Amino acid sequence: MKALTLNEIAKAVQGKNELGDWGTLSVSKVAFDTRKIEVGSLFVPLQGNADGHDYLADAMKSGATASFWSRPLAEAPKDFPVIQVEDTLQALQDLASYYLALIQPKVVGITGSNGKTTTKDMTEAVVSAKYKVHKTQGNFNNQIGLPITILEMPEDTEVAILEMGMNHPGEIAELSLIAKPDIAVITMIGEAHIEYFGSREKIAQTKMEIVKGLKPEGVLIIPGEEPLLQAEIQKIMPINYCTFGQSPLNDIHVLTTETQMKETHFTMNLAPELSCKIPVIGQYNVNNALAALMVGKQLAVPVTDAVEKLATFGLTKSRTEWIPGMNDSQILNDAYNANPTAMNAVLDSFSALELNGRKLVVLGDMLELGELSTSLHESVAAHLNPEHISEVFLFGPEMEKLSNKLTSCYAPEKLHYYSTDKAALIEALKATIKKEDQILVKASNGTGLGEVIEAIKQTD
Known part of the structure; x- marks a missing residue:
């Protein structure tokens, strides 16, 4: 982060108090977690389950230079600079917007029901062929994470790639207005968080909120085979947009x-x-690669260089990641997130692979599906065939629906269901896995199947 003086920060966030001699002090890092505080940091005391103001003493001990403050000024420490604001989260977001305007990188915003992180990683690889790039780390893609990502941006950044996640309507619009993207990407429309939206149509409408902050000369990149987005596009025309996908009708296909x-x-x-190569499986990941290549095209990255970088892009952990398993098996770890569209896509790709050994799948509950949970869990049955998948292990209360659906095609000894007993699931897998078996693990992160992967992976 480029160093900013406290006077500069106070002006950017409309701080109320006079800093006096403290105003010329500078900070080069912003953090809301006292464990991330370093010497020269600005502490942001957010209010959630706990009030961050109560941890200011810890931040000071760790080397914080100053802090935002939304309590009465009389309650602030007398020997430490604070910038009083009405809302510390809003101040964090305002500071991020200011910092973006100061550094002036091209901004790429990426959202979608699935594939956001993979597309972000691919886009970084493509764009880095020509530019100095800064991207969202991990899942720092919400109202707190996105401004922190911006404020961690080095001064020489030329392109910022910002992932935008959501759980509820209005959240993508808020993030887009902070980031003001030059290029906006929607990876796909699935059923993630459909409990809070009610339908895929509503999810499509919410994902389209990414255009709220899109610069007037900006471009929107969308999957051309998604009719829900095509319908939304017609509502906001004129807008500069292009498409990616399988059909020759798409701009990149x-x-x-x-x-x-x-x-x-x-x-x-x-x-x-x-000949293009990506170090991951699946047609859905080819679509993600096409979106990344289209971003590169918009930024005038030579296509040969883009393809070369894409071949070795670094994938964020737990996204279709192969790791060695016990008994010389292989585990395809995709246990970070799951919705029906994503689960069905990875099952289809896994089923189509020509591999030695058996294919096993371990599937956990897909969360936040609301009233549609039963039908959407049952729909996965169409993507499980005993001719391709030898055994199925299911975990979680919602997966009982899929288990019942599969009894007509899987023999009892090949279909295993565990409602809550993770230890029993682990023991069953350990007793089943043989040499050269390939095991796909897919679930929503909240099911905790990461523990299962740890238990069945190869140990030194």
Whole structure:
């Protein structure tokens, strides 16, 4: 982060108090977690389950230079600079907007029901072929994480790639207005968080909120085969947009695809002579790669360089990540997040792989599906075939619906269901896994299947 003086920060967030001699002090880091405080940090005391103001003493001990403050000024420490604001979260967001305007990078905003993080990682690889890039780390993609990501941006950043997540309507609009993207990407429309929206149509409308802060000359990149987004586009025309997908009608589209165990090869219309490779499986990941390549095209990245970078992009942990398993097996770890569209897509890709050994799947509950949970869990049955998937292990109360659906096609000894007993699931897997088995693990993060992966992975 470029160093900012306290006077500069106070002006940016409309701080109320006079800093006096403290105003010339500078900070080079912003943090809301006292464990992340370093010497020269600005502490942001957020209010949630606990009130961050109560931890100011800890921040001071760790080296904080100053703090935002929304309590009465009389309650602030007398020997430490604070900037009084009405709302510390709003002040954090205002400071992020100021800092973006100061550094002036091109901003790429990425949202979608699934594939946000993978597309972000791919886009970073593509754009880094030409520019100095800063991107969202981990899942720092909400009203707190996005401004922190912006404020961690080095002074020489040329392109900022910002992931935008949501649970409720209005959240993407808020993030877009902070980031003011030059390029906005929607990866796909699925059923994630449908409990809070009621329908895929509402989810599509909410994802389209990303255009709220889109600069007038900006461009929107969307999947061309999603009719819900095409309908939303018509409501906001005129807008500069382009599409990606499988159909030749898209601005960037696939010509050929070949999936292997740990990588996928494809060709596309922007440069039909080039063989493109991504180090992950699945047609859905090819779509993510097309979106990243379209961002590169908008930023004038040479396509040859973009394709070369894409071949070795670094994938965020737990996203379709192969890791060694016990008994010389292989685990495809995709246990960070799940919704029906994403689960069905990875099952189809996993089923299509030509591998030695058996294929096993471990599936956990898909959360936040509301009244549609039963039908959406049952729908996964269409993507499980005993001819391709030898055994199925299901975990969580909601997965009982899928288990009941599968009894007509899987023998009892090949179908295993555990409502809450994770230890029993682990023991069953340990007794089942053989040499050269391939095990897909997919679930919402809240099911805790990461513990299962830890238990069945290879140990030194």
